[in-house]
Amino acid sequence: MASENLTSTAYIKHHLQNLTFGLRSDGSWGLAHGAQEAREMGFWAIHLDTMFWSIFLGSMFLWLFHKAAMRATSDTPSGLLNFVEWVVEFIDDNVRGSFSGKNPLVAPLALTLFVWILLQNTMDLVPVDWIPQIAHLFGIEYMKVVPTTDPNATFGMSFAVFGLMLYYSLKIKGPLGFAAELTMQPFEAKNPFLKILFMPVNLFLEGIGLLSKPVSLSLRLFGNLFAGEMIFILIALLFSGGIVLGLLGGVLQWAWAVFHILIVLLQAFIFMVLTVVYLDMAHHEH
């Protein structure tokens, strides 16, 4: 709930500010107080809240699944193992469906991406003020709990995927094969002169296609989650507007949360599937 001394704009801005640790303009390291200072830190800063929540959620996922994996037997599975197996089989089916090559990395990668992103997205369903208010009690000024509403997190993942795409393209097709893929299509010619003429055009088109993959991958996730978070924040503003608006806000928040479950799940799934498809393309020789 917005404190009385905060305007709506300040409330929203406060909610969109990460807890940033970095090099202050005066040369010392420390937490940024306010958006301005955080911006001035430039690249040499780190979002502690994003890192904490993403690593915490990722560790939760690994801990839970590892616990199940330790108990994995071919006998009747227990409840947890059953659930984990269900998720694993779901991912395995998807990977088998869209990844034709042989690479032991892809399926675990898809599982990690899907569950991790799903957990990070799910933080969006926690009422927007709960965790920041608790953090406030401990003297922490800013707390953004949904890592996937931080472009750093989504770009971090999509660039990692992009790195893997480049690595496997070079490894499977060879540098020459990869270069040929980038320069010899979509415009093809038998004439060597025309071939050379087409090269820059092809490189331009294919380059855009290649670069747009990680960018669209991360912006899609970021955009959906950021918009969802924004709507939750706007709905939360209603709580400070008296009992009628407050009740309306409650209803709206519930309705949006229900709808948001779909987005949370769908975006995690899309990110996972597209990653598998991109990696599959990297493994295909033309």
Next chain:
Amino acid sequence: MNINLTLFGQSFAFFVFVWFCMKFIWPPIMNALEQRKKTIADGLAAAERGKREQELGEQRATEVIKVAKGKAAEVIASAEKRGAEIVDQSKTDAKVEGERIITAARAEIEQEAQRAREALRTEVAALAAAGAEQILGREIDSTVHAQMLDELATQL
């Protein structure tokens, strides 16, 4: 919403998570799934085999029962035949024996009757002589009338 070191932090965390997942989570779970699939397939195959074996066993049992029934019928038939033979044999034996006994009895009866008749005859002759003697008083001489008395005795 500044792009900063968080980007690399996130990528690094991501790779560590993927590595951990690939090393410690995916293989044991997939192994368990494979193993369970195999166990189930084996179980189904064993059940199928058992069913086929049971069918074969039933078939064999039916055959054995059929053969046994045939044998039993044979034994019963031969036993019945033998029984009939024995009955016939004893019937004829009994008949012969009976006839023999009857014949012997008849002969004995005949003999006995003959003897009785003899005895009766002498007795009657004596009785008749005594009666006549009483009627006639001492007038009848047994030696004189012996021939007559003998004749009388033979007529009886």
